[in-house]
Amino acid sequence: MFSTSSQRKFWTFSDEGELAILREKHNLNYIAKHGTHIDEYQRYNFFLSPDEERLLLKQYELHLKEFCKRFSPPMPKGVVGTAFHYFKRFYLYNSTMDYHPKEILATCVYLACKVEEFNVSIGQFVANIKGDRDKASDIILNNELLLMQQLNYHLTIHNPFRPVEGFLIEIKTRCSLANPERLRGGIDEFLEKVFLTDACLLYAPSQIALAAVLHAASKEQENLDSYVTDMLFREAGQDKLAVLIEAVRKIRSLVKMVESPAREKVRLIEKKLDRCRNQENNPDSEIYKRRMRELLDEDDIPHTGSSRMSLDTSGVTQVLSPSAS
Template identity: 30%
Template sequence: MIEDDFYRSSSQFRLWSYTEKSLQSLRATTNANASERVRSALRKSREAQQSATSSAAGTPAANQNGSDADSKAGGDETEIECLTPEEEHQLVRYFCEQIIELGEMYKPPLPTIVRATAIQYLRRFYLTNSPMTYHPKSIMLCALFLATKTDNYYLSLRQFAEVIPGGTTPEDLIQPEFLVMQSLRFTFDVRHPFRGLEGGIMELQAISQGMGQPAPHFPTQTPDDLKRRLHSLPPSPTTSSSSITDRLARAHHSTREILKSAAQMTDAYFLYTPSQIWLAAFMIADKPLAEFYLESKLGGPQQQQQGSPLYELRTKLIRTLTDCSNLLQAYKPLASDPDQKKNLRRIRKKLSHCQNPDKAGVAGQKRIPAAAAAAVAAAGDPATSESEMERLAKKRKLDGEQPMDIFGGELVTQRTKDAQQP
């Protein structure tokens, strides 16, 4: 089984690979469904507030046919301006960049692989969920902690929470964990392009030392031929060094930086395979070197006949890598673009007015512990509200004192009790 077959059997290929059109359609559908739920929830919330206020004042909430309430609800609904799919996408990208920064706060910093996995978890989560439903801040923290576990980088929950600014508790961190795992379809494997890059650089280093392996399609090639062609490549536009070792090291570093930033913040993982991503980034870092690497595998245009399988494969691959390179080069960090930062502030302010109230607390957001008590308090009866709050507080205390054994009591103890009964 070749590497491509292994990848096609992975959950990333089967569940998280899309075309550009299908990806846009999925995000548009998610946004439309969330917007509908947000408007409905906000309308019900406003109607409840109006009803409570009217009851406290002793006035009817609407006339006999209910037209007054309907008109108010309809007017409120038109005032609710929800996020667009593009605004949601930009907001998610901002929190992906925050994962990179947060990872640097740990001592030592979280590994690149852990942060990259967390970013892909966050991006996958918001393909079928909206920031209007679950705020990205709490999901981001949970995704990063989940990535430390799935990538075998052990940190206790308390150690992880201590670094996070803002007084985030361990309970806040893990509250949305099942929701995140469910949205990921319980598939935690992320195939990154970093490993492919390391393998490609090792192959080029072997070729530079005369130990390269010619491709099976070109049996007449020898390791010396490959070495001679590698050393005779035109210089890279970004370097003046004549040493092939320095050139490989510089290309490796530049490519890895692209994979750590642009590849994570764009849709590259959804649209391309890991090998296509690292090769596209390699072409950006050093195009002559990348083209030589491809020719060592597939041959150059002069070695192929038009219409042959290798010619068609090479043409298709170059076109795909060019598209991926354009996607990676189009990425601009938010911190370096004042216009994007200004737009992001507008989006975050807009989100505060269209957050789904029914989902408050589900993803770690603070909510009132007793909805019934809050409703009574809104009606203007403080005495009843306090008694209701006391009742709920006592209930929570009793629930906390009682041991919760999800598997039931011990069987030996139970049999002893049964034997003692007459």
């Protein structure tokens, strides 16, 4: 149950201000650690600001959504929701300058596949990634333990999809709404957008699910207010009902504010990131390759060149068998 889960206890925060404080703290920690040789005035131009990190992560959340949407074989919604949770949690306590989002993104999706029992091999998984697939496999597998550690091994995720089904069953049996199934399109659209916000770090899955149902009903020009007040929460006190209504209002407001970052801004931030990122965690750097050789106790690791891993968000890549990829 969500109420007794690690998600409720450790990963549900009081408000957006608390999230902003955490993100700013780890941005400043990175700069303090890696900027000792840089004049304080120049640090602003060299390192990413918290706002730049947020903008970059918003872009990579869009990449995550598209990657999952185009994944072959088709990916269940639960995997997508879990991957988003992992991605958002990781960057509450880490900077994009320490770990590049494209590498953590792929690892989050791969781990979510495992946790949600969507059985794809690493070969099948990286067949959906452009570029050097052997290198992509190495990056994902090398980051998997790091990701689990940063999540404090709290891997079970409560997504809003199950509560949505519960609400639809209730509406079918207790409401006079004609053909409740017609709400599904609006619900799916809402939930797709809600993961581009911080709602999953602030609200219970049932609150997010109810916001999705009410959004879909309003799109169909239906009013479910009486269902919420007279049936669903008839025995709840006015205080609890007021809290719920405010939560639903804020969730819907967050979704309304979703917009894509300006491409030019993101491009400039990514150029800046290439300069200021931690080279010890950059698979293309000599420092990283030397560290891998030392960890593996091998002197001759084949040179992988400068080919980069690139998430395929432009189209569905044909899925190859592990032996063919």
